[in-house]
Amino acid sequence: MLNFDFYNPTRILFGQGQIASLSTLVPTGARVMMLYGGGSIRQNGVYDEVMAALAGHSVTEFGGIEPNPSYETLMRAIEQVKSEKIDFLLAVGGGSVIDGTKFVAAGALLDEDPWSIFDKRSANIVDALPFGTVLTLPATGSEMNSGGVVTRKSTQEKRSFMSRKVFPQFSILDPAKTFTLPVRQVGNGVVDAFAHIMEQYLTYPVNAKVQDRFAEGLLLTLVEEGPKALSDPEDYDVRANVMWCATLALNGLIGVGVPQDWATHMVGHELTALYNLDHAQTLAIILPNMLRARREEKRTKLLQYAERVWGLTGGDEDTRIEAAIARTERFFAQMGVGTRLADYGLGADCVEPVIKALESHRMTKLGEHRDVTIEVSRRVLEMSL
Amino acid sequence: MLNFDFYNPTRILFGQGQIASLSTLVPTGARVMMLYGGGSIRQNGVYDEVMAALAGHSVTEFGGIEPNPSYETLMRAIEQVKSEKIDFLLAVGGGSVIDGTKFVAAGALLDEDPWSIFDKRSANIVDALPFGTVLTLPATGSEMNSGGVVTRKSTQEKRSFMSRKVFPQFSILDPAKTFTLPVRQVGNGVVDAFAHIMEQYLTYPVNAKVQDRFAEGLLLTLVEEGPKALSDPEDYDVRANVMWCATLALNGLIGVGVPQDWATHMVGHELTALYNLDHAQTLAIILPNMLRARREEKRTKLLQYAERVWGLTGGDEDTRIEAAIARTERFFAQMGVGTRLADYGLGADCVEPVIKALESHRMTKLGEHRDVTIEVSRRVLEMSL
Structure with missing residues (x-):
């Protein structure tokens, strides 16, 4: 196991009815700004519940934070925070709203x-405004970590930041509020x-048995519950398991003491910045072929993944590895997310722009061994057409 | 899944050499009291490393905190804290020293x-002195939680407390410092x-898949690594896995959103208070028979435990359940901890005093269903002779 430094002070209030606790979680007398996205919270009742809980608080609003939150939009929020002397932020939404709120804070x-x-x-x-979140979309884990990603539209750049100053003070996770998600x-x-789990799990073994088993436990749960979340959208326990999985996938816990990869994310970010693909779409496209291209370096963990997550124990090693990657692709497809660039209307002419962007952002030595060169990234993109 | 409120702000610095970071973790200018136990830290080098890291800090000492820390001893520490105007505590030792430090704080x-x-x-x-810990004995999880247990010698009472004010600010876990443990x-x-894991896991199912798998991951790791920690005491990774398991066993994570039992602990506490058995000895005696006595209420989870932790899938249900409990007993014995009262020289005459103590502490409705009555506790004790 590698040495590590783990710290996560975010309080999680999980379950039905927890939004009501905002009345005591948000400091009395604070000048609160509520940040949100495109307005779905007005349809699903979250907006009304939040406002009811905050009756008696001074609340101003900032809506319109887009998926892949933009620097341009967030700078307007920062201006408003300053002009209205806001001293507490409340993010109500998914990962984009929460990431954006961290940047504003x-x-x-x-x-x-x-x-x-x-x-x-x-x-x-060196400091940040205190903030809390009400999560409506389980996905990014931003509700319980200290990182964020922001896109600058004018230059088509998608960049990330991380600081212990931007942990949410609290996050409210009510699985019932995800029933109506598209x-x-x-x-x-x-x-x-x-x-997220794979980026921290599928590298090389360092005999970190707990981290491996926690990662595998999360993967198994997503494989079991993900399809049920689509087929039976109002099954509370299914939504609760998916929601808690997504939070634990990126709250730091499974990543301590182990090497981490993140090459898939870096290539994916460029695809989003250039072609406006959803973040998860880029991961579904890139991850399987990133594993194929690096099968030798990742062999031991790929075999462990094949056995423990997909129950694959028959056949020779390469057969098991390919079967596990194919199962991963099939799972993504089952979740309705296409795994080829062609699924999104992109062809071979998208490869060079992504490669150029990676170069210009100095993303030329990625992965747990820093051996994902530009050539490897190009090969992965070509395999993903 | 049940609703929950999770919060754990303790920072963990894990690995070899981490004691040196005390120099920056402990606030400059603080009046520090270092609390420790029987003096083993002077033999294994921990004392010297801590003192070297704290050079330049004002440090006073309070040694002699005993296993099952006593109110009587801790009151002397509190007196010293007051008279020397101490404003930061540093616990160096195992769970007893840390629990005691929380009480002092x-x-x-x-x-x-x-x-x-x-x-x-x-x-x-409503408030507590800030404190950190240097853990030398992986066991209780006190290094990353907000609970403690204190024994009053004069009245033979062992009582527990819990408050979000007594989370350690940080805990340093260096597995190499556990090589020389007896x-x-x-x-x-x-x-x-x-x-600890079993008290939170082996109750009844609430479809909390992540919590179950995390608990099972910790149990599997202890079963694999525990015996190796005895046979090969200087295997760093083994000690690291055991240490991280013990912390995660009781930092709140696997217990959120699920029912909890703790009947074994309550009966065990009385055995320690009356007969001075080690805490773990009481658990090894009580837990297996507590599971046998409550086999019907716990049937579903016992079968899951049998299959996922011990790989038992053959035979009828009762056979699998008894086999899993017997394996648990054998595992405790393999770790050198006797599982019968007789192993510690106790006979049938110890039963009534324990029952009386449970009654006087109002421990008459224990367990996840509050159905562990005095009669059930008596039966468990009689089964454990």
Whole structure:
């Protein structure tokens, strides 16, 4: 096991009816800004429940945070925070709203252009506004971690940041609030969580038995519950299991003391930035072929994955590995997420722009061994046409 | 899944060499009291490493905290904290030292007799001194939770408390520092962690798939690594896996959203208070027969435990259940911890005093269904002679 430093102070209030606890979670007397996305929370009752819980608090709103939240939009939120002297943020939505809120929380206290956070690798985040979240879409894990991703539309850049100053103080997870999610978002969420786990699990063995078994437990649960979430959208326990899986997939726990990969995410980010694919779509496209292309370096863990997650014990090693990757692809497809670039109307001419973007962002040595060169990324993209 | 509220802000620094980080973890200018036990830390180098890291800090010492830390001893520590105006505590040792430090942290700020904490169910803990820990014995999980157990020698009472004010700020876990532990403490530690997991896992199903799989992952790891920790005491990875298991066994994570039992612990506490058995010894005696006595109520989870932890799938249900319990007993014995009262020189005459103690502490409706009456506890004790 590798040395590690684990810290996660986010309080999780999980279950039906928990939104009501906002009345005591949000400090009395705070000047609150509620941040949200496209307005689905007005249809599914979340907006009304939040507002009812916050009766007696001073609340202003900032809606319209888009999927892959943009720097341009978030800078408007930061302006509003400053002009209205907001001192508590409440993100109500999915990973994009929460990521965006983290950027606002840190950016509002900076004396320089908040884009500097990316160039300075978050070192200039010395403080942030306190904030909580109400999660409506299980997927990214942002509700219980300290990272975020922001896209600058003007330059088609998608960049990430991480700082212990931007953990949510609390997050409210009510699985019943996910019943009405569109099929596409449910599928994306499950694929996103699955890929997060794989990036931390499927590298090389360091004899970290607990981390491996926790990762496998989450993967098995997603494989069992993901399809049920689509076929029986109002099964509370299914939605609860998916929601808790997605949070634990990226709250730091399964990633401590083990090597991590993240090459799939880095290539995927460029696909989103250039062609506007959903984040999970890019992961479903790239992950299987990233595993195929690096089968030798990942052989031991691929065999463990094949056996423990897919129950594959027959046939020779390469057969088992290919079967496990094929099962992964089939699972993504079962969740309604296409696994080829062609599924999204993209052809061979998309490869070079992605490669150029990776180069310009210095993403030329990715993965747990830093051996995912530009050539490897190109091969993965070509395998994924 | 049941609703839950999870919060755990303790920072974990895990691995070789982490003790050196005390120099920055402990606030500069703090008046530090280092609390420890019987002096083993002077032999295994931990004392010297801690003192070297704290060079430049003002450090006073309080040694002699005993296994099952006593109110009498801890009250002397509280006096010293007050007279020396200590404002930061550092626990260096195992669960007893850490539990004791939590009691000191809370008790030092009370205006009343700290024993009131137990009678008031911790409600009078409104603040506590900040503290960190250096863990030398993986077992109780106290290094990453907010509970503690204290024994009052004069009245032979062993009582527990819990408050979000007494989470350690940080805990340092260096597996290499456990190489020199006596066999008895290694065995006790593994049994203790195993029993903690079982109290949260082996109840009745609520379709909490992640919690079940995490619990099973920890149990499987203890079964694999526990015996190796005895046979090959300097295998770093084995000690690391055991140490991380013991922490995760009782940091709150596997217990969220599921029913919990704890009847074994309550009966065990009385055995320790009356006959001075090690905590883990009492668990090894009581747990197997507590499962046998409640086989019907726990049938579904016992079958899941038999299959997923012990790989038992053949034979009828009752055969599989008894086999799983027998394997559990054999595992405790393999760890060097006797599973009968007779192993510790106790006979039938110990039963009534334990029953009386349970009655006087109102431990008459224990377990996840509150159906472990005095009669059930008596039967379990009689089965364990």
